[in-house]
Amino acid sequence: RHPLLVVSARRRLAPSSSLSAYVPPKRPLSTSSSVASPVASDDDDEENAIRMSDYTYELDPSSIALYPASPRGSSKLLCVGPDGTVTHHPRFDEAFPALVREMGGGREGGAHVVFNESRVLNAR
Numbered sequence: 001r002h003p004l005l006v007v008s009a010r011r012r013l014a015p016s017s018s019l020s021a022y023v024p025p026k027r028p029l030s031t032s033s034s035v036a037s038p039v040a041s042d043d044d045d046e047e048n049a050i051r052m053s054d055y056t057y058e059l060d061p062s063s064i065a066l067y068p069a070s071p072r073g074s075s076k077l078l079c080v081g082p083d084g085t086v087t088h089h090p091r092f093d094e095a096f097p098a099l100v101r102e103m104g105g106g107r108e109g110g111a112h113v114v115f116n117e118s119r120v121l122n123a124r
Helices: 092-104
Strands: 004-007 077-080 086-089 112-115
Touching: 077 092, 086 092
Parallel strands: 004 112
Antiparallel strands: 004 077, 077 086
């Protein structure tokens, strides 16, 4: 298993809030193919079917970024290790280069990096 690095460089959390870890669904994902899939296969029974309620959670409104980080590199960074350990880094621009070198340098397969490129629609 490779480390997973989740990056959000476009958002800034409210000063009083903190990052929370990804919570996996209550039921395991189907692994009937070579790649894990959130879609239940034909031979899965009803008990293993994925439901929207598996992904329902409470989100404090103060944890939702209303404006981009300023300066851009000051956003936070969440890193999930291969063993499931979660590390919070307060500054993306300081932590990211070192983490990429540490995770990808010399390791077979390297790290998986996921960039959050989502944008907020200005609908006010």
